[in-house]
Amino acid sequence: MSKHTLGPVRLRVAPSPTGDPHVGTAYMSLFNLAFARQQGGQFLLRIEDTDRARFRHDSEQQVFGMLHWLGLTWDEGPDIGGPVGPYRQSERLDTYAPYVRKLLKSGHAYHCWCSPERLAQMREEQQKSKQPTGYDRLCHGKSEKERRELPGFSETPVVRMLIPDDVELEFDDLIRGRVSAPRPDDQVILKADGFPTYHLAVVVDDHEMKVTHVVRGEEWISSTPKHLLLYRWLGLEAPHFAHMPLLRNTDKSKISKRKNPAARLTWFVEQGYLPEALVNFLALLAYPPAQDAQGKDVEKFGFADFARDFAWSKVNPVGPIFDLKKLEWLNGVYIRDLDLGDFTSRLLPYLERAGVLSGNPSLGELARLKSVAALIQTRIALLGESVPLVAPFFVADDQLVIADDARADLGPDAARVLDAAIHALGDIDDHLLDLVAGTAWNAAALESTLRATLVDGLGLKARLAFGPIRTAVSGAKVSPPLFESMEILGKTSTMARLHALRATL
């Protein structure tokens, strides 16, 4: 095992740009970064784009965007450079060649000319006869000329590792202690297209980039013995390893982008999760909450708190369940703790995307939005939920659409209720001077007037009395608090909306 006792720690995250960034990339980045920051070391971003078949051009920018959104910042990377670049594997192809030559020369690696068809057939036969699958070493020890004479020859060879019989299968893991992995077969390290496989590239790059701690998903445990062999054969010092537990769906299956929308980081933005809540949640997935003086769990914490006390020994190696209900709860806690101005501005992109507000709202619109935001801040768990609640405040009175379920629920007294409300509210003035007299158009005056008129006057239960009013002003069964909403809308709009619904009954 290595001894990186001197010099700063250097950690990295190494996503493959194969589509929408995976939530696992954020989770890995978070744990890598926490340790790097705590130790005063560096955190690198490396793009592992050697799998050309799955490469997606826009994916790299999305990775940058999502990590920035989460506030998980890197010190070196393809966008900002650094002393050990390039930070994209596809730009490092020349780097790998001498390592491959060295391994071929020392006999630890060999050329393999087997065609994909031959390999498939070999595997099928192994499976049929219940033998362990793995390369049968047909090419090992043969020259190109000798191999050419045998069936299943392909012109361009790959290079494979020659895994020795006594390969060390155990290694130390910072989270798991002593770990044992299954025996590998003769892994391809250089592909026919000239690109290294992950296994060679990761070792060479982590060495050249002076990475001291490799922190990655537990799916790589079985590859670590191969990587340790490469370090040994190449005469390089191996880094420390920590294999993080994989995130799992509630049915314990691995989170995949095909099956779970929450595997895509962009989904969290779309829904209206706050980045700081997601970071907090990702930390909690594999890390215990701190305790307060009374011994109670403190589940809400920021990155700085997390990094300050971070210890690998506290990471729980058991696959955490990705419980979206818990995240939603936590997001609600974060939303309620925002100051009103901050909360209001975080709503803007959602309202703009839904067409409720333009990208350039006026001061008047912003002031109104802030008043509405104050009404909904305790009522939503996701920023996206604000859209239907805010929209009625920014629609012209004659454009307000009454939702079908709200209309169906109006009840038999709706016409009576609206007539009485229109009559009573008509007497409340909305001039500034009336503020002084305490009779102005404000929530308290509206509530006492409507209660006196509808509940006491008409003898209706509150729900039946106020339901039609709510539907008239918001178009929906659910809205922010009614009297405050009417205050914000003002007298002219409110009266127009009451009249409009009445006219349809």
Ligand code: GLU
């Ligand atoms: N490209 C690999 C992945 O996306 C990186 C694994 C590692 O960190 O070594 O999982």
